[in-house]
Amino acid sequence: MNDVLETTWLSPQVKWFRIESPDISRKARAGQFVIVRVEEQGERIPLTIADFDGINTIDFVVQEVGAGTRAINRLQKGDRFLNIAGPLGRPSEIDRFGVVVCIGGGIGIAPLYPIAKELRKSGNTILSILGARNKDLLFWLDKFSALSDELVIITDDGSMGRKGVVTEPLKELIAKNMKIDRVIAIGPAVMMKFVSIVTKEKSIKTIVSLNPIMLDGTGMCGGCRVEVAGVSKFVCVDGPEFDAHQVDFDLLMARQGIYKNEEQECRIRGVLQ
Amino acid sequence: MKERIPRQDMPKQIPKVRAKNFDEVALGYSEETAVIEARRCLQCKNKPCVAGCPVEIDIPAFILKIRERDFKAAAKILKDKNALPAICGRVCPQEDQCEKACILGKKSQPVAIGRLERFVADWEAEHPDQSEKVENASPKSAIQKKNLPGKAAVIGAGPSGLTVAGDLAKLSYEVVIFEAFHKPGGVLVYGIPEFRLPKAIVEREIEYVKSLGVEIKTDYVIGRIFTIDELLQNGFDAVYIATGAGLPSFMNIPGENLNGVYSSNEFLTRSNLMKAYLFPEYKTPIKIGGIVAVVGGGNVAMDSARTALRLGADEVHLIYRRSRTEMPARIEEIENAEEEGVIFHLLTNPVRILGEKKENLPGMWVKTLECLKMELGAPDDSGRRRPVPISGSEFLMPIDTVIMAIGTKANPIIATTTPDLAINKWGYIIADSETGETNKPGVFAGGDIVTGSATVIGAMGAGRKAARAIHEYISQKNQP
Ligand SMILES: Cc1cc2nc3c(=O)[nH]c(=O)nc-3n(C[C@H](O)[C@H](O)[C@H](O)COP(=O)(O)OP(=O)(O)OC[C@H]3O[C@@H](n4cnc5c(N)ncnc54)[C@H](O)[C@@H]3O)c2cc1C
Ligand SMILES: Cc1cc2nc3c(=O)[nH]c(=O)nc-3n(C[C@H](O)[C@H](O)[C@H](O)COP(=O)(O)OP(=O)(O)OC[C@H]3O[C@@H](n4cnc5c(N)ncnc54)[C@H](O)[C@@H]3O)c2cc1C
Ligand code: SF4
Ligand code: SF4
Ligand code: FES
Numbered sequence: 001m002n003d004v005l006e007t008t009w010l011s012p013q014v015k016w017f018r019i020e021s022p023d024i025s026r027k028a029r030a031g032q033f034v035i036v037r038v039e040e041q042g043e044r045i046p047l048t049i050a051d052f053d054g055i056n057t058i059d060f061v062v063q064e065v066g067a068g069t070r071a072i073n074r075l076q077k078g079d080r081f082l083n084i085a086g087p088l089g090r091p092s093e094i095d096r097f098g099v100v101v102c103i104g105g106g107i108g109i110a111p112l113y114p115i116a117k118e119l120r121k122s123g124n125t126i127l128s129i130l131g132a133r134n135k136d137l138l139f140w141l142d143k144f145s146a147l148s149d150e151l152v153i154i155t156d157d158g159s160m161g162r163k164g165v166v167t168e169p170l171k172e173l174i175a176k177n178m179k180i181d182r183v184i185a186i187g188p189a190v191m192m193k194f195v196s197i198v199t200k201e202k203s204i205k206t207i208v209s210l211n212p213i214m215l216d217g218t219g220m221c222g223g224c225r226v227e228v229a230g231v232s233k234f235v236c237v238d239g240p241e242f243d244a245h246q247v248d249f250d251l252l253m254a255r256q257g258i259y260k261n262e263e264q265e266c267r268i269r270g271v272l273q
Numbered sequence: 274m275k276e277r278i279p280r281q282d283m284p285k286q287i288p289k290v291r292a293k294n295f296d297e298v299a300l301g302y303s304e305e306t307a308v309i310e311a312r313r314c315l316q317c318k319n320k321p322c323v324a325g326c327p328v329e330i331d332i333p334a335f336i337l338k339i340r341e342r343d344f345k346a347a348a349k350i351l352k353d354k355n356a357l358p359a360i361c362g363r364v365c366p367q368e369d370q371c372e373k374a375c376i377l378g379k380k381s382q383p384v385a386i387g388r389l390e391r392f393v394a395d396w397e398a399e400h401p402d403q404s405e406k407v408e409n410a411s412p413k414s415a416i417q418k419k420n421l422p423g424k425a426a427v428i429g430a431g432p433s434g435l436t437v438a439g440d441l442a443k444l445s446y447e448v449v450i451f452e453a454f455h456k457p458g459g460v461l462v463y464g465i466p467e468f469r470l471p472k473a474i475v476e477r478e479i480e481y482v483k484s485l486g487v488e489i490k491t492d493y494v495i496g497r498i499f500t501i502d503e504l505l506q507n508g509f510d511a512v513y514i515a516t517g518a519g520l521p522s523f524m525n526i527p528g529e530n531l532n533g534v535y536s537s538n539e540f541l542t543r544s545n546l547m548k549a550y551l552f553p554e555y556k557t558p559i560k561i562g563g564i565v566a567v568v569g570g571g572n573v574a575m576d577s578a579r580t581a582l583r584l585g586a587d588e589v590h591l592i593y594r595r596s597r598t599e600m601p602a603r604i605e606e607i608e609n610a611e612e613e614g615v616i617f618h619l620l621t622n623p624v625r626i627l628g629e630k631k632e633n634l635p636g637m638w639v640k641t642l643e644c645l646k647m648e649l650g651a652p653d654d655s656g657r658r659r660p661v662p663i664s665g666s667e668f669l670m671p672i673d674t675v676i677m678a679i680g681t682k683a684n685p686i687i688a689t690t691t692p693d694l695a696i697n698k699w700g701y702i703i704a705d706s707e708t709g710e711t712n713k714p715g716v717f718a719g720g721d722i723v724t725g726s727a728t729v730i731g732a733m734g735a736g737r738k739a740a741r742a743i744h745e746y747i748s749q750k751n752q753p
Contacts, residue, residue: 037455041548041554041555041556067556083455218453218684218686220542220684222523222536232530237686251530251636254635254637258532258636265553
């Protein structure tokens with residue numbers, strides 16, 4: 001259990017893992033996540049289940065942003081995660097909505113994938129927009145191209161696809177007067193915020209998957225709380241998906257930054273080690 | 274005259290020193306002190322103290338063995354009723370339980386039953402019995418395994434779950450505990466701090482339960498990975514739910530989501546379970562400002578306040594809306610907190626948290642806490658006098674970190690995934706207080722998930738009773 005069966009670097013900072021975890025694999029659904037630890041002194045780190053075979057394996061895609069994710073990405077085939085708890089959170093709502101725009105930003109592409117895949121299976125038309133700061137942070141373009149009726153790639157610096165941010169192609173789709181039944185946006189909080197602003201104007205139902213700092217992932221600490229429609233919600237049990245137009249993204253971003261100084265300290269020590 | 278011996282003090286680390294370290298505060302009795310204290314016991318024939326103990330330890334009997342310096346026999350008497358004596362000796366609210374009923378307390382000070390219990394449990398740990406060790410080390414033999422009377426699942430590895438599992442294992446059942454966290458122990462590991470209950474002691478007790486043949490599966494969040502029904506369908510004859518009351522309460526006042534506001538659950542879990550007090554060696558951070566306010570008056574509030582001091586806060590203010598006599602915390606911990614320098618604001622209630630921007634940090638951070646003064650009115654349902662706000666008494670306190678320790682509620686994961694399980698209006702599982710039976714056949718429950726936040730010994734007592742009922746249930750069910 002928890003053994004790393006296979007890994008591949010999808011880019012210099014992003015690594016894909018296939019893990020043996022039969023109990024979780026059997027129960028997992030699109031939109032759910034796990035919490036992992038790789039060392040006794042380590043943090044509990046939430047990761048989305050990026051794929052699963054329903055019998056034996058689950059997949060993660062991990063982007064290095066600090067000490068914890070760097071420790072994960074050091075693991076290789078044959079190594080083992082110390083702990084994996086899950087599946088956590090509520091599964092995505094999957095239905096035949098019609099036309100769904102799937103927007104993935106950076107590492108958000110990984111959590112978006114199983115949802116887009118299920119939506120495709122349920123007969124939706126999938127229009128995908130994948131964006132990142134630069135081409136090194138993009139991955140799984142082939143997988144998305146296979147399941148999308150249309151795929152737009154966009155980078156902040158133009159190193160791959162169009163130059164710009166994901167809200168631009170979204171606005172263009174809307175301008176074409178195409179009927180959009182639902183938007184699903186997963187990525188950095190600021191990206192989700194701007195997508196939400198764009199779709200709110202047109203009252204297009206928009207779902208976002210939030211990524212606050214978590215600890216237990218079972219509703220026990222309240223550390224992951226965000227405000228949705230003015231009410232405190234615990235993302236790990238009430239989410240992670242919410243109606244974007246109700247989410248207070250500024251609060252989410254503020255709370256994501258609580259340990260900014262401490263994270264820096266960990267990073268510096270990590271470099272020195 | 275035995276009564277003339279005064280109640281023996283237990284040595285402690287001096288306040289100034291201990292407020293800066295996480296080592297255990299109370300140091301325990303020496304053999305000599307324990308024997309002197311034991312001599313105070315009158316060996317009452319009608320044993321009033323026993324009635325005060327939720328698990329009915331034969332108190333005079335174990336104390337007599339201490340007097341005779343037969344500590345091993347004393348330990349055996351304790352273990353007969355209480356699987357976790359080293360823990361209960363430390364954390365039981367004795368003044369409300371066994372010691373409250375002690376006859377000596379009527380005229381002077383009761384026998385220090387808790388301290389004696391702790392002494393015996395620690396003595397036993399320091400003098401491991403070799404013969405017992407060998408017996409424990411050999412797992413149930415393969416032949417025995419075939420004839421096991423049945424299989425039970427326990428959800429939650431807190432005191433209640435550990436007790437039920439230990440008891441059922443002793444009755445030869447195959448027992449699997451499913452625990453959501455990566456470590457077993459429940460509140461004993463994530464809530465109660467090291468300086469009050471060293472984690473090595475909890476680990477020792479868990480090892481003991483494992484040595485009885487109990488399997489503990491960590492990282493299993495029941496309700497998500499398996500539902501109760503799935504457990505029953507997949508070979509378990511009975512399920513015991515002991516998931517505790519782990520949903521944090523907030524006050525629903527403005528400013529509670531500002532950076533710098535913690536629930537006590539989060540604050541203590543970061544410090545205890547994740548060892549944030551050893552940051553950055555341990556990677557989980559904790560943020561502690563210069564001036565800390567802890568809201569609440571129970572054990573959780575005391576633990577949070579004392580942890581904040583040890584994490585380096587300059588000042589820790591405890592804010593409680595009733596008066597000192599109503600504080601639900603153990604008296605010893607209230608005294609410890611005061612000695613260590615926690616500043617008490619009684620009859621005071623927060624109404625608003627105000628924030629400010631901070632240089633180089635995102636978001637709004639706690640700056641001031643607005644409070645109201647309270648006075649005590651007529652008694653409420655709990656029998657305690659209800660605090661009522663004094664109008665116009667608002668005042669501001671400069672604060673950097675706020676810790677909400679105002680109680681917990683029932684976590685809904687199990688209830689929502691087991692729709693036919695009866696719960697009360699607060700979300701707690703309805704279970705028979707004598708047997709732990711719920712409305713669902715084969716499903717039992719006990720501890721904080723039934724009673725709401727209570728005590729370690731109460732949760733254990735529920736586990737003990739449920740083990741008997743589960744034994745009866747499975748025996749009948751599996752009768753050929
Ligand atoms: C439900 C959920 C699903 C996620 N799925 C993925 C995924 O599939 N792949 C992936 O690469 N990342 C995912 N993340 C984000 C990932 O958990 C964080 O990047 C990781 O915890 C950062 O840890 P660190 O020590 O490397 O970085 P740090 O230096 O500690 O922090 C870097 C950034 O990560 C955030 N962060 C720190 N600790 C946590 C924490 N315990 N929980 C959440 N965020 C934190 C901080 O706000 C900061 O912005 C997910 C987060 C959540 C909540
Ligand atoms: C900070 C603090 C200090 C305290 N001090 C004292 C004291 O001094 N004296 C005293 O007598 N009492 C004290 N208490 C109260 C006492 O700890 C509790 O009453 C007691 O621990 C309850 O035991 P339990 O077994 O019912 O639940 P818990 O100890 O809460 O254990 C429940 C376990 O179940 C797990 N769990 C929850 N949901 C799931 C799920 N869905 N699947 C799998 N596992 C799950 C949890 O992770 C946890 O490990 C204190 C409590 C706190 C929080
Ligand atoms: S278990 Fe608690 S109540 Fe019972 S004798 Fe020991 S300290 Fe007293
Ligand atoms: S009531 Fe007090 S004095 Fe009497 S037997 Fe119990 S502990 Fe001893
Ligand atoms: S992570 Fe603790 S409540 Fe969500």
